[in-house]
Amino acid sequence: MPAAAKLLRAIIMGAPGSGKGTISSRIVQDFAMKHLSSGDLLRKQIHDKTAYGLTAKMYIERGDLVPDQVMVRMIMYELTSIHNSSWLLDGFPRTVEQAKALLRDQPIDIVLNLRVPFDVIIDRIKGRWTHPQSGRIYHTEFNPPKEPGVDDVTGEPLMQRDDDKEETVKARLEHYRRLTHPVLQFFRNKGMVEEFTGNYSNEIWPLVHQSLSTQLKPLQYTRYE
Ligand code: G5P
Ligand code: MG
Numbered sequence: 001m002p003a004a005a006k007l008l009r010a011i012i013m014g015a016p017g018s019g020k021g022t023i024s025s026r027i028v029q030d031f032a033m034k035h036l037s038s039g040d041l042l043r044k045q046i047h048d049k050t051a052y053g054l055t056a057k058m059y060i061e062r063g064d065l066v067p068d069q070v071m072v073r074m075i076m077y078e079l080t081s082i083h084n085s086s087w088l089l090d091g092f093p094r095t096v097e098q099a100k101a102l103l104r105d106q107p108i109d110i111v112l113n114l115r116v117p118f119d120v121i122i123d124r125i126k127g128r129w130t131h132p133q134s135g136r137i138y139h140t141e142f143n144p145p146k147e148p149g150v151d152d153v154t155g156e157p158l159m160q161r162d163d164d165k166e167e168t169v170k171a172r173l174e175h176y177r178r179l180t181h182p183v184l185q186f187f188r189n190k191g192m193v194e195e196f197t198g199n200y201s202n203e204i205w206p207l208v209h210q211s212l213s214t215q216l217k218p219l220q221y222t223r224y225e
Contacts, residue, residue, distance in 0.1 A: 008086040014114030017121035038091035040135040063171030129158040
């Protein structure tokens with residue numbers, strides 16, 4: 001009987017706007033991994049007006065973090081449905097409490113940390129447009145949709161996120177500095193973090209690809225210069 005393929009449990013971290021969603025969408029194209037984004041999940045719950053969504057809405061609109069117990073319950077539940085696959089967690093954990101709860105439940109193989117300067121990030125977020133139903137991300141200059149304001153795949157309208165207003169972005173960056181930096185330190189102390197630094201996702205992506213290729217076989221051969 002052939003040996004079961006190794007499953008990879010990865011986390012992608014980085015400040016708001018550092019390119020977690022952008023890099024994650026490239027990862028799932030090139031590797032057999034499921035992408036679970038806590039932000040996308042929360043926005044879907046808000047759209048569907050679920051109990052989680054009603055709780056999360058006011059926190060997200062202020063740029064605050066949703067309480068740990070809500071997040072831990074939601075993410076642990078979602079992980080049970082993909083336990084047979086390799087997965088990539090984006091946006092979770094965001095606090096040391098969340099990180100400890102995750103490690104009590106799941107073995108984590110690698111933490112990918114995207115390091116992009118804050119001034120680059122603020123410029124990026126101003127130009128972001130998303131397709132809320134799928135989580136597809138665009139940018140007016142970096143990766144514009146074929147037709148302005150319209151999703152390439154469905155033809156549905158694109159939206160700007162409510163929490164992308166300048167003041168809210170500043171609050172999100174501040175929470176990142178105060179609450180999420182310690183999470184990185186927590187994982188660094190365990191020797192789990194791989195760092196990727198750059199101003200552009202196109203320079204970071206080949207390095208991420210190379211690193212993951214040492215752990216998982218890519219779905220197709222892609223050459224990055
Ligand atoms: P989210 O949704 O997790 P954030 O704040 O962590 O939100 P965000 O904003 O989704 O992260 P990102 O995914 O890191 O950013 O970045 P992205 O969307 O890929 O890229 C940003 C923009 O830059 C896009 O338009 C992209 O096209 C463009 N871009 C990418 N690369 C380049 C480049 O090289 N050049 C240029 N010019 N542009 C580029 O969380 C949202 C909220 O949900 C709650 C919190 O309230 C949070 O604020 N939440 C949680 N609360 C508690 N605990 C948790 N675990 C929570 N998770 C979510
Ligand atoms: Mg994102």
